[in-house]
Every structure is written in structure tokens, then in C-alpha cells.
Amino acid sequence: MKKLLISAVIILLLIAGSYFILKNKTDYQMGGSELNGEEEGIVLLVNSSLSENKTYKEPTAYATFDVVYPQFKDASAEFNQKIENLVMEGVENHKKDAEESWREGQEKFQFYTAWAPIQVNKNYISFLLRLGGYSGGAHGYENLASFNYDITTKKEIVLSDLFSKNPNYLKTISEFTRKNLRRQFGDNANEDMLLAGTESNAENFSVFTLLPDSITFYFVEYQVAPYAMGASQVTMSRE
Numbered sequence: 001m002k003k004l005l006i007s008a009v010i011i012l013l014l015i016a017g018s019y020f021i022l023k024n025k026t027d028y029q030m031g032g033s034e035l036n037g038e039e040e041g042i043v044l045l046v047n048s049s050l051s052e053n054k055t056y057k058e059p060t061a062y063a064t065f066d067v068v069y070p071q072f073k074d075a076s077a078e079f080n081q082k083i084e085n086l087v088m089e090g091v092e093n094h095k096k097d098a099e100e101s102w103r104e105g106q107e108k109f110q111f112y113t114a115w116a117p118i119q120v121n122k123n124y125i126s127f128l129l130r131l132g133g134y135s136g137g138a139h140g141y142e143n144l145a146s147f148n149y150d151i152t153t154k155k156e157i158v159l160s161d162l163f164s165k166n167p168n169y170l171k172t173i174s175e176f177t178r179k180n181l182r183r184q185f186g187d188n189a190n191e192d193m194l195l196a197g198t199e200s201n202a203e204n205f206s207v208f209t210l211l212p213d214s215i216t217f218y219f220v221e222y223q224v225a226p227y228a229m230g231a232s233q234v235t236m237s238r239e
Helices: 002-030 078-099 157-161 169-189 191-197
Strands: 051-056 063-072 109-120 124-134 143-150 209-213 214-219 232-238
Touching: 051 078, 051 157, 063 078, 063 124, 078 109, 078 124, 078 143, 143 157, 143 209, 143 214, 157 169, 169 214, 191 209
Parallel strands: 063 109
Antiparallel strands: 051 063, 109 124, 124 143, 209 214, 214 232
16 A cells, blocks of 8 residues: 555656646747746757737728738837838738729738747847738739847847958858758759859848847849749858
């Protein structure tokens, strides 16, 4: 009887220990707990408590909207306003296009936005914003934008900030992304589009997100390949 009681106590202790281990792991992944002890030096890449979503879903006679975009607690008002301005400019442009182009019998035109956080923490914000929809024609469309922000300095991060020791950084990026995309596309590569879309100018590489050890560049539809191949991306080491 005594052995059974000891075994039962051990089992209960193991269950309780497993629960707290799993709970702490989940809290860390979701940004739901403060770091302490041995975790003190670890930075959460995405802490969901530091952002909130704003939405816009008011339809018109010609268009519907499914708009979601972030606002960040530790960012400046100017940075949050810049995000909102870009999104609402897309909404207003779509309203105008729909009113001018919609025809009786068509389904309503659609517009959406969605965002994907790459970093949202006490040091940096980096996210990708997708803006797309349908406004007539053979198929829909999707554009991309990105925002990168240094919480400490309260300033946006531009690409040149990341290559301060390399004055020819655009050439470096151009050569790296071109080679990578050729490998991705293989026999389906359109060389003219690929060359133009990776030419060494800042506009071609204006959509990017950051991780501590890498940068990901995003290329919109038609930039480096035909529409059927969709958008493309290339990740490059920051070392």
C-alpha cells in the first residue's frame, strides 16, 4: 500500500511538472510572459501584446472591404499614422476605381489587406503588408509593402542602414538575389524580367523584412517573373 501511495505521488509530481514546462513554453512563444532568470537575455521575436489590429469592413454599392492592419504600442504616432495612411489610401483608391469601373451584373469589387509580423518586440518592428483584391479583368492583384522600425531610436530602418560598411550594397544585393532567383525559377526564368527586376536600384529592393541574422527581399507580381509565378522572395544573410 505504501509503495502504491509513493508511486501515485511521483506520477502527480511528473504531471504537474510537465504542465508548468508546457505552459511556460507556450507563454514564451506567444509573448504572454515576462522573461526572467536564464531567459533574461532572450528577445522575443514576435510579442503579440505589443500590437493591436485595426479593421475596415464597410462596403459600398460597388465594393467590399476586408482590411486589417497593425498599430504598435511602442512606436511613434507618426509611424503608426504612416501605416494607416497607406492602407486607407488603398481603400479610397479602390472605392474610386470600383465606382468608375463596376458594371451592372458584375460581382462587387473586393479589396483586402493582411499583415505578417517578422519581428515585434522591445527592440524592433518588422512586418510585411499585403494589399490586394479584384477590380475587374482576368484576375485579381496583390501588392506588397514592408515596414521596419527601431524602437530605441524611434526611427524607421532604411536599407542603407543595414549596409553602412558597404557603399556598393545595391550591387551586392542585386547579384545575390538574381543568382538565387535564377536557381528558384530554373527553366521557367524570364531573363528580361529577372534582369530588370533585380537591377541595382533601391526601388527594386524596397520591400524587405528583418531578422537578427537575415534580410528577406520580396518581389511583387510581374517584377521578376510572369503573373502565373506569383510573388517571389529571397533571404540573404546579414553577415
